[in-house]
Amino acid sequence: MKDKGWFSKNIYKNRRIYTMLFLFYAMVLLGVFIYYHNMRDRTYVVKGEPDSAEDSELSITGERSKEWSEHSVAGMSKGMEYDFVITNNGNGDVLEWQAEIDFGSDFVIDSSWNGDFEISDHTLVVDPDKQTAELASGEQKTFGLVMISVGEQEVTEYRLYYKENFQMTDSPVFWLVIAAFIITMTVFITDEINYRRYSKLRKWQEEIQAVLLESFTTFANIIDAKDPYTQGHSLRVALYAKLLAEKMGYDDTEQERVYWIGMLHDIGKIGITDVILQKPGQLDNIEYSTIQTHVDIGGIILKDFKALPDIADGAQYHHERWDGKGYSKHLSGKEIPEIARIICIADSFDAMTSPRVYRKALSVEFAKNELVKCSGTQFDPDIVPVMIKLIDEGSVPVDIP
Numbered sequence: 001m002k003d004k005g006w007f008s009k010n011i012y013k014n015r016r017i018y019t020m021l022f023l024f025y026a027m028v029l030l031g032v033f034i035y036y037h038n039m040r041d042r043t044y045v046v047k048g049e050p051d052s053a054e055d056s057e058l059s060i061t062g063e064r065s066k067e068w069s070e071h072s073v074a075g076m077s078k079g080m081e082y083d084f085v086i087t088n089n090g091n092g093d094v095l096e097w098q099a100e101i102d103f104g105s106d107f108v109i110d111s112s113w114n115g116d117f118e119i120s121d122h123t124l125v126v127d128p129d130k131q132t133a134e135l136a137s138g139e140q141k142t143f144g145l146v147m148i149s150v151g152e153q154e155v156t157e158y159r160l161y162y163k164e165n166f167q168m169t170d171s172p173v174f175w176l177v178i179a180a181f182i183i184t185m186t187v188f189i190t191d192e193i194n195y196r197r198y199s200k201l202r203k204w205q206e207e208i209q210a211v212l213l214e215s216f217t218t219f220a221n222i223i224d225a226k227d228p229y230t231q232g233h234s235l236r237v238a239l240y241a242k243l244l245a246e247k248m249g250y251d252d253t254e255q256e257r258v259y260w261i262g263m264l265h266d267i268g269k270i271g272i273t274d275v276i277l278q279k280p281g282q283l284d285n286i287e288y289s290t291i292q293t294h295v296d297i298g299g300i301i302l303k304d305f306k307a308l309p310d311i312a313d314g315a316q317y318h319h320e321r322w323d324g325k326g327y328s329k330h331l332s333g334k335e336i337p338e339i340a341r342i343i344c345i346a347d348s349f350d351a352m353t354s355p356r357v358y359r360k361a362l363s364v365e366f367a368k369n370e371l372v373k374c375s376g377t378q379f380d381p382d383i384v385p386v387m388i389k390l391i392d393e394g395s396v397p398v399d400i401p
C-alpha cells in the first residue's frame with residue numbers, strides 16, 4: 001500500500017527525460033539544417049585550363065569543332081564553332097553554376113545553345129539555362145556557340161562559380177538523430193502502454209483490496225458480535241499485530257497479511273455457543289474448556305484458506321504459551337509459529353485494556369507490566385520489547401469501537 005503512486009511519479013520523471021531528449025534531438029536537427037543551409041548558399045570557385053580539366057571537382061573541356069573564313073562582320077574574318085562539356089567530377093550535386101571562359105582576342109557571338117552567353121572584354125560569360133542548370137554527381141552537360149573573330153581563338157583559362165546542393169539528409173548526424181529519435185519514441189510508447197496497463201491493473205487491485213478489506217471486516221464484525229463485550233477486538237488485534245510486524249521489519253505485503261490473519265484469529269468463536277460466550281459471570285471448568293476449543297475450530301475453519309498462508313496457524317496457535325503451558329497443542333518457544341506469537345501478545349494486550357463484564361478495563365501501565373512480567377513464560381521474550389516500544393511511543397492502544 002505504501003508504494004502507491006511510485007510508478008506514476010516515475011512515469012512523470014520519465015516523461016520529463018523524454019521531453020528533454022526530444023528537445024535535444026530537435027536542437028541538433030536545427031543545427032544540422034542551419035549548417036547545410038549555409039553550405040548551400042556558399043559559392044565555390046575553380047580555375048583551370050581545359051587540359052587539366054579532370055583534376056577539379058567541376059571542370060570544362062572544349063574543342064573548336066569547326067572553323068571557316070568569314071567576311072560578313074566588319075573587321076573580322078574567322079568563323080568558329082566551339083563545343084564545351086561541363087562535368088561534375090565531385091560527389092555532391094551542383095545546384096547553380098556560371099562559367100567565365102577567357103579567349104585571346106575580340107569576338108562576337110553568332111549563335112549559341114544550352115545557355116545564356118555574354119561577352120565581357122575577351123571573356124565569354126555563360127549562365128546555364130533550365131536544362132543545364134543542375135548537374136548531378138558524375139553528370140555532363142554540353143553547351144556551345146558559333147563565334148566570329150579577327151583571328152584564331154584559344155581558350156586560355158576558365159573560371160567556374162558554383163553552389164553545391166547540400167541536403168540535411170547527406171549528414172550522418174541527421175541519420176544518427178533520426179535513429180535515436182525512433183529508438184526513444186519506441187521506448188516512450190512502450191513505457192506509456194505499460195503505464196496504462198499498470199494503472200488498469202492497479203485500479204483492479206485496489207478494487208479487490210477494498211472487497212477483501214470489507215469482507216474481512218464483516219467477518220471480524222460477525223466474530224465480535226458473538227460476544228458483545230469484545231466489540232472491535234478483532235480489528236484492534238489485527239492493527240496491533242500489523243504494527244508489531246512493521247516494527248519487526250516485515251515488508252508491506254507481509255504486514256498486510258498479518259493484518260488479515262489478526263482479524264480472523266478468533267473465527268473459531270463462531271462455533272461456541274452464545275450461552276457460554278455471553279455468560280455474564282465467571283465460567284466453570286467445563287465452560288472454560290469449551291471456550292478453549294475455539295482455537296481448534298478456527299484452525300479447522302481456515303485450513304483450506306491457502307491463498308493467505310499461515311491464516312490457520314494464527315487461529316490455531318494464538319493461545320499457545322512460550323513455556324508450553326498454553327492450549328490446545330501445548331507447543332513452546334519457537335515451535336509456535338511466529339504469526340501466532342505476535343497475535344498472542346496483541347490479543348492479550350487488548351484483552352487487558354478492554355472492559356469485561358466482570359471487570360473494568362485495566363490500565364495501559366498495568367498491561368505493560370504484565371507483558372514484561374510474563375515475557376519468557378507466556379510471551380515471546382523477543383516480541384514483548386517491540387510491543388513495549390509501541391506502547392511507549394503511543395501507537396497503541398487505539399480506540400476502535
Ligand SMILES: [Fe+2]
Pocket residue numbers: 265266294318319347
Ligand atoms: Fe482467542
